[in-house]
Amino acid sequence: LTVLGIESSCDDTAAAVVTEDRRVLSSVVSGQAALHAAFGGVVPEIAARAHAERLDLCVEAALEQAGVGLRDLDAIAVTAGPGLIGGVMAGVMLAKGLSAGTGLPLVGVNHLAGHALTPRLTDGIGFPYLMLLVSGGHCQFLRVSGPEEFTRLGGTIDDAPGEAFDKVAKLLGLPQPGGPVVEAEAAKGDAAAIPLPRPLLDRPGCDMSFSGLKTAVLRVRDQAVAAEGGLRESLRADICASFQAAVAEVLAEKTRRALAQADVPVVAVAGGVAANRTIRAALERVAAEAGVRFLAPPLPLCTDNAAMIAWAGIERFRLGHRDGMDLAARPRWPLDQSAAPMLGAGK
Ligand code: ATP
Ligand code: FE
Numbered sequence: 001l002t003v004l005g006i007e008s009s010c011d012d013t014a015a016a017v018v019t020e021d022r023r024v025l026s027s028v029v030s031g032q033a034a035l036h037a038a039f040g041g042v043v044p045e046i047a048a049r050a051h052a053e054r055l056d057l058c059v060e061a062a063l064e065q066a067g068v069g070l071r072d073l074d075a076i077a078v079t080a081g082p083g084l085i086g087g088v089m090a091g092v093m094l095a096k097g098l099s100a101g102t103g104l105p106l107v108g109v110n111h112l113a114g115h116a117l118t119p120r121l122t123d124g125i126g127f128p129y130l131m132l133l134v135s136g137g138h139c140q141f142l143r144v145s146g147p148e149e150f151t152r153l154g155g156t157i158d159d160a161p162g163e164a165f166d167k168v169a170k171l172l173g174l175p176q177p178g179g180p181v182v183e184a185e186a187a188k189g190d191a192a193a194i195p196l197p198r199p200l201l202d203r204p205g206c207d208m209s210f211s212g213l214k215t216a217v218l219r220v221r222d223q224a225v226a227a228e229g230g231l232r233e234s235l236r237a238d239i240c241a242s243f244q245a246a247v248a249e250v251l252a253e254k255t256r257r258a259l260a261q262a263d264v265p266v267v268a269v270a271g272g273v274a275a276n277r278t279i280r281a282a283l284e285r286v287a288a289e290a291g292v293r294f295l296a297p298p299l300p301l302c303t304d305n306a307a308m309i310a311w312a313g314i315e316r317f318r319l320g321h322r323d324g325m326d327l328a329a330r331p332r333w334p335l336d337q338s339a340a341p342m343l344g345a346g347k
Contacts, residue, residue, distance in 0.1 A: 001074045001317065004098075005310025006059065008051040008091035009083025009111045010137065011035075011042045014306035015058040017066035017073075020314055022121055025066035027300065027307040028058045037176060048086025055094045062306070070102050077313020080108035080323075081330030088329040096325055107313040108323045112335050114308035116142050116150060119268040121311040122297040130262045130292075132255055132283070135271030135303070136162035136177070141206050141258040142335065147315035150335040153258045154206025161247050162273045164210040168217050168243055172236050182240045183276055189237030191245035194220055198250055206258045213246055244278050252282040259290045268295040272303045 001020035008014070016027040032050050036042050063069060078095035081088055092108070099106040115138075116131045128145040130153075140155030159167070162179055169178025174185065196216050199209040220239055224231050259267060267287050273279060274296050287294035301307060 001314055002068060002072055003075045003077050003107075003310045003313050003317065004059065004062065004073050005109075005306040005308070005313055006055065006076070006078040006091045006095050007111070007114070007304060007306040007309045008055060008087040009079045009081065010087065010304055011047050012304040013051050013054040013058050014304065014309075015055070015062035016306035016310050017062055017068055018121065018307050018310035018314065020318075022124060022311075024121070024301075024307045025068065026062045026064075027305055028062045028065065029300070029305055030054050030058055033177070040170065040176070042084070044084045044086055047084055048090060051087045051090040055090055058306075059094070059098075070098070070104070073102075073104055075105045075107055075313060075317050077107045077109050077310050077316070079111045079114065079309050080327055081110065081333035083111055083331065085329055085331045088331070092327060092329045096327065100325070105317070106323045106327060107316050107321055108327045109309050109312045109316065110333050110335060111309070112138065112333075113148070113150070114312040115270040116144050116335070117147065117312045117315055118270050118297050118301055118308045119266070119295050120315070121308065122301055123295055125266055125268075125295065128262070128264045129266040129268055130258055130264045132251070132258070132267065132269045133271050134161050134251065134269060134273035134279075136160060136166065138271060139208060139210075141254070141262075143262045143264065147312075147319060152336060153261055154208070154254065156208045156210060157200075158209050158211040159214065161210055161251065162271065164214050164247065165273070167214045168240070171214070171218055171221055172231065172239065177272075179272060179276065182244060183278070185237050185240035186244040186278070187241075189234070189239070189241030191241040193238035194242035196242050196246045198246055198253075201250060201253055204257075206254050206261070208250055208254055210247065210250075213243060217243055244276070248276075248279045248282040251279055252286050255283055255286050256290065259286070259292060264292065266293045266295060268297070270297060270302050274302050275299055
């Protein structure tokens with residue numbers, strides 16, 4: 001099987017060609033960070049227009065780089081949700097057009113399933129395993145026991161960790177995206193310098209909360225500004241280090257609990273926050289203590305991309321899934337409802 005994947009659910013326009021024997025023949029990602037930078041967040045309307053403008057070019061580039069034509073494909077997989085609806089619609093419409101024009105089967109894919117199934121593409125692991133998805137928009141533990149069998153063990157009840165990194169960067173006058181910048185600052189600071197909360201650690205279960213951490217950082221900043229008229233560079237570094245340590249500790253402890261519940265031989269991470277070395281190291285320690293394997297796919301396959309969509313499409317295709325022209329774009333699509341959405345069935 002050779003499948004074209006199309007992804008446009010957030011701020012990356014992407015297309016990729018992947019084979020059933022786990023070869024990524026191409027993976028083209030056109031990011032929109034520069035378009036949204038001035039607004040301090042992704043602007044849905046701007047994102048949708050950019051997707052509409054770029055999707056054709058991305059697909060063309062993905063086919064060319066893979067050295068295949070449409071006639072060499074066996075199916076077209078497309079993110080049908082969840083995400084910003086204008087972008088998802090742009091991708092779904094293109095996929096329907098390609099399917100109608102070529103006669104190739106169409107497979108609608110859940111974006112989160114794409115992330116969750118990535119370690120099967122990169123490392124060829126079997127089921128079951130535990131997936132920690134930590135990105136700018138998501139934070140959840142999934143026990144993955146089949147291509148369409150996901151059990152949510154817990155997740156954030158407010159912000160995602162990446163979002164918290166981004167907001168903390170903003171509070172401290174650092175550029176976006178905040179994750180890498182805060183990590184670099186943290187390397188210069190003392191993680192024990194500022195006492196910050198460890199939200200929900202005192203409660204049982206795998207749910208997490210990160211918005212309180214951001215508020216605590218805001219308080220420390222305002223106190224410093226009131227007392228000293230500004231934020232000393234060393235204090236900024238200490239705040240970053242202390243914040244990062246708090247996030248890492250919460251994620252590590254909740255991963256320990258999720259592993260205790262899940263009874264699996266592998267824990268994998270996906271999402272942009274998995275790039276953070278302190279967080280990664282904390283998770284690796286937890287996995288080692290629990291005697292399970294730790295997997296982090298290469299970063300380009302951890303963040304939003306279309307190779308994961310093509311792969312999830314392959315997994316669904318092998319189970320016999322085919323979608324028709326009634327495939328709907330869904331802003332919300334919880335993973336435990338794995339059936340492909342029908343038109344009008346979206347929430
Ligand atoms: P989605 O949630 O739909 O997957 P997204 O674009 O928000 O979309 P990703 O592209 O996976 O998610 O990740 C981006 C997020 O990861 C941003 O919030 C960014 O700050 C964060 N991030 C990136 N690098 C690091 C890092 N080194 N440390 C912490 N956070 C990071
Ligand atoms: Fe994503």
